[in-house]
Amino acid sequence: MGLPQYDPLFSNKVELLHRHNMPTTSDTTGPDGARSSFTIKSVRSTDGRGFPPALRAFARVLSATTCQELENMAAEAVKRDGRLARFPLGDKNKEALSHRFLLSKITDLIEDHVSAISLLETKCIGCYQFLHRRKLAKDLLNGELRILHSAASWLTHYCSTLSA
Secondary structure, three states: EEEEEOOOOHHHHHHHHOOOOOOOEEEEOOOOOEEEOOOOOOOOOOOOOOHHHHHHHHHHHOOOOOHHHHHHHHHHHHHOOOOOOOOOOOOOOHHHHHHHHHHHHHHHHHHHHHHHHHHHHOOOOOOOHHHHHHHHHHHHHHHHHHHHHHHHHHHHHHHHHOOO
16 A cells, blocks of 8 residues: 655655654655555455454554644654554544545455456466466465455445444
8 A cells, every 4th residue: 555655745744654653665666655564364354353453543544634633643643652643533524534434445356356266267278287386376366355345345345334
C-alpha cells in the first residue's frame, strides 16, 4: 500500500509514520512515494481479528487531510499506548473513508488474483511438464483469494456499522 507523492501532507505523514516506528520504503519509480506492506490473515470474527491494526492505522494516516488531524493522531498515540492511530477516529465519516479506501485496495487485489487464476486455467498445449507448478500456483492464489475475500467482507461490515 502506498502513500502518494502528490499528497500535500506527504512529508508530514512519512515523518509521523517513521516517528512511530511504522516502516515505509521509498518508491521513486511510481506515483507512490512511500510504501508499506502488511500481512493479512483470515478474518473470521466481527472484531476484525486477523486484520492487521497497523494496516488500519496506515489507512487512517493516509486519509488525514490536515496537519491538525496528524497532530491529533500523534497526541493520541502518546496519551494511550504509544502506537499510532490504533483506535477508531472520532469522526465516523473519516473512519469510514479510511476503511473504504482499504476496501478498494483489497477489491483491486481480488480482481488481480481472479484474473491470474483464470490465466492459469487456460489450456496450454505442450505444457504438461509445468502442470504441477501451475496447480501449486493456482492453489496458492486461491488461498490468498479466500483471505482477501474474508478481509473485504469484514471491511464491508465495518463500514456499514459506521454508516448506521
